[in-house]
Amino acid sequence: MNFLTDEYLDTYVKKMEKVVALRHQIEKIVDEVMQTKKSNLFLLGVGGTIAILRPYLHMFKTMSNIEVYGENAAEFNLTGNPKLTKDSVVFIMSDSGNTKEIKDSIQLIKKIGATTIAGVGTKGAPIGEMVDYCVYYTDKDTFSADADYLVQHMFFTYLLYKRGEFPNYEKFVSNLEVMPQALAQVKVKADIQGQDFAKKYHKESYHIFTGAGNTWGETYCYSMCVLEEMQWIRAKSVHGADFFHGTLELVEEDVPVVIIKGEDESRVLMDRIEAFSKQYSKKVTVYDSKDYELKGIDEEFRSLLAPIVICAALGRINPYMEYATGHNLSFRRYYKVVEY
């Protein structure tokens, strides 16, 4: 069974090209927002969407002097954050564009008077109507996470550029133009690994996922939003920096460990975890952004792009896992099914 058809790839590339073409719209929003002085930046999401905003917290920390805060909407709605003022900018990500916690957050934020920008995966969805600026980037579909990252990369690298912290922006966005094709090739290669992973491990009742640096968010997101939510399979994700402080003791010969490697400074840590895990478990899987060629992408941007590469690669597990377990990826027993 092969789920990666030419038609799928063709559609994927076209959709991602449309996303990359949003560049000018995104730049215009950032230009407008930056016309008045802003004090700080908030990245707001919940569950998967705050997880995939984490790479940018990492990016701002290492590349920028900006004051930036990550906020989980569910917590923000109860606890607030006194640092969020009318001079703040809040960037919001929502695939469905209709997440309850995020809608509640936006209402609170609008009362404070901060500027709100959203990336929304579903055209015309409520969240897009509620914020000051919105980019609708694709109809909600199975490619949404890759698109999320592309949109976010464009927003935040342009913001850095405008602040004088990313002089190579022009070169970077011209790289992005070839990303849809490069990502399609990632999918072709990862499809084999995805088939293999599903074949070997679809009966496992428990997985350890670990990652660090700018791919930690995707590690957390994939294990929780795909394995737990869509397959009802137990998946413990642990940050690489904590792996050797507890979770390591669970590693045994027959315990599946999935190691996610990007190309930033944290790679050293993941190398160490890989060596350890391979010594004590026979079920180690490594997803490494370095395994993908990314034709046309300059070496200097590979690390920055690793979260998208890993996301595109991991996504190829899904159809094979669904087929092997027989468990429909879109079934939920509770989420948006029952009241709670």
Place this chain on the structure above:
Amino acid sequence: MNFLTDEYLDTYVKKMEKVVALRHQIEKIVDEVMQTKKSNLFLLGVGGTIAILRPYLHMFKTMSNIEVYGENAAEFNLTGNPKLTKDSVVFIMSDSGNTKEIKDSIQLIKKIGATTIAGVGTKGAPIGEMVDYCVYYTDKDTFSADADYLVQHMFFTYLLYKRGEFPNYEKFVSNLEVMPQALAQVKVKADIQGQDFAKKYHKESYHIFTGAGNTWGETYCYSMCVLEEMQWIRAKSVHGADFFHGTLELVEEDVPVVIIKGEDESRVLMDRIEAFSKQYSKKVTVYDSKDYELKGIDEEFRSLLAPIVICAALGRINPYMEYATGHNLSFRRYYKVVEY
């Protein structure tokens, strides 16, 4: 079998009283450090120690205007943080006083020239010798986590007081004087729940732990450092704000869910998770700081003290779990046993 002897309680109270008596030493350190202007504060630990520093990130966020960053030592050593300068203060926590990642961090931090303060649980340990200021607070023993919190509470509430952000400090520390006795009573009550938990669940191969607000750190720490590291039992911890975005789908009639409730704003969220979990699982355990009287403690400080209360309560699971599983709490197969 009852492991909570009068002798244990007596020793516990005396040790905690010694910790509380460190107040003046702690105040003197903060006074000295604050004599020159500082730009920001870093809280640094790894594994359990960064987890139990999380309540203070929450405290600073809700009660202070201070610029504060949490750093995992293992990540900091590779990635650094440009916001850490010679004008920063770094607070470090280490029970053993000999954690490799933290020693490496201190060397980096000293090169930068920032001021270092450590709370160290083992007298004369290397980390105490490396930093500018150190409080040794107890010999390494089974009470260390409760002591960690007390020391940290004293440091950070006094810092807030000095900044004019916690006017009730004097009242608070006079409350702390009765905390050793109040915590002993927590242990008496929690001992029954600990016995019960171990009896019911010692054969379970998997637990979900969830918490939020200022008790999230302890939730994360207990599941990773006790269940995973000391008992080799699988324990997924998930922040309450993310619970409904993935992990909820794993809840079934026979899946154990441990819900940790403190007394801050996030309680609403935990109430919702409790109601949901009790509807779909027959194995729900709630640890709620409100269940403990805390005689002599003013109502206004209960929320702030919840992490210590929860820590003292959860700790009473340990001896019964050890007895029921037969698995020695101090055995490790890898950590500080093999090279990696």
